[in-house]
Amino acid sequence: MLDKTGTLTEGKPAVSAITSLGHEELEILQIAAAVEKTTSHPIAHAIIRKAESLILSIPVTHGQLAEPGSGTMAEVNGLLVAIGKLKWVQERFQQKTDLSDLMALEQSVMHKSLQDSQSSNHSTTVVYVGREGEGVIGAIAISDKLREDAESTISRLQHKGIETVLLSGDREEAVATVAKTVGIKDKFVNASLTPQQKSAAISDLQASGHRVAMVSDGINDAPSLALADLGIALQVEGQETTASNAASIILLGNKLSQVLEALDLAQATMAKVHQNLSWAVAYNVVAIPIAAGVLLPNFDFAMTPSISGGLMAMSSIFVVSNSLLLQFHGSQKKRKENLTYKHAQKEQ
Incomplete structure (x- = not known):
């Protein structure tokens, strides 16, 4: 939204x-x-x-x-x-x-x-x-x-399978014109809304089983940003508002395209969390029985403190190195997405 x-x-x-x-x-x-x-x-x-x-x-x-x-x-x-x-x-x-x-x-x-x-x-x-x-x-x-990146951002969100809904307190004609320009479907356009009605629209979608992210510059939208599953506020001219305090994510660059970058980074971060958890579980499933001496009767092998310390250090190095790979995610993801987006435009 x-x-x-x-x-x-x-x-x-x-x-x-x-x-x-x-x-x-x-x-x-x-x-x-x-x-x-x-x-x-x-x-x-x-x-x-x-x-x-x-x-x-x-x-x-x-x-x-x-x-x-x-x-x-x-x-x-x-x-x-x-x-x-x-x-x-x-x-x-x-x-x-x-x-x-x-x-x-x-x-x-x-x-x-x-x-x-x-x-x-x-x-x-x-x-x-x-x-x-x-x-x-x-x-x-x-x-x-209109922001220069508004149309491309909406198009890319839709290309990722994310429905875009426009909420505005402005009159219907003005809102419909903007929606048409940036590519938001008529059925997802809501005009002449009060701040309370915006919050109600979010609640209705959540009640229908949808996960809702609300994107706003923050003026009059603090309740909606707080109510949404994910509140994203654009920080205008470096000002801190009640809305930016209510939001989960603040886009410091004040660029709408950063919504895509924030969502991609969040997905990549959760992927790293799952990878690191999987590694930790697998490591402990193998290492704990060995440390307890399961190999000692048949193989006469037991972990010494130095071996245990070395394996723990290797585990930590793997987790930290895997997490540090996030710094390369943005540039690689952006290049890949640009190529995919341009290819989709040519097909259309």
Whole structure:
């Protein structure tokens, strides 16, 4: 299972478009930046960076409240302002914006965003801004580039017989576009999920007898990483988060392709453990009876302390040498996999 934002994408979002209903676009950005200033989500950072680049004065807020996976709200200039998912923002206020206006707002911001990014290799998230007494008053498009290794990593995971499932809190259209680009099947795409719903999806698969690995950059996904049989977190810009603490594996290089390397290394390590255990059992089955004197009556042979010590040393050398061979596993495995993957591509 993979998260979208920051996992399949680079995790470096930027504001690509702003639209509004009867307000200046800079005003929408200004109050959005004010609400997001105390949050740590990458989308919030993108909005704040945009406001700072335009040298906007960011108002002081009061009563900050964040709901992970949904949005953030605070009092700005005496009025409650909310920013986040459309449904969540709409529910914060008694005044509702007309559906036709919301559709026009979304179409406008997406059109502007596509013109700005000028690339299909981007994932675009739309967050909505609402204000007390007015309802939804604007929308901000945040674009993030897909990782260069996203498509190849998904393809190689599938080639190894591992099903890939996409979990995201983003809207269905954006998630479906990313899934199609990287090669994840439609039936394995789940959009508009809260952090709790992501955890529920993992529990459902585990209840069906599946072993689940969750891959995420960690934003809002600590419960899912902890619940999965294997939690894999990408460490973004060397930062340590609650999610990285909950994960079983942390990818320090922040590369999605390292998921494959981690799985291969884990398999190779367990193979060495089994080899060393097999050797230890076989060694002891043979050596212990000899040390006890089973050969003494018929062959007049008994182990001396020097012989016993030498055999123990040889056993230890074998185990350590066999384990040290792991350092050559990565390069050999990678060359072999590249050849197999290229051969499979040619056949297709």
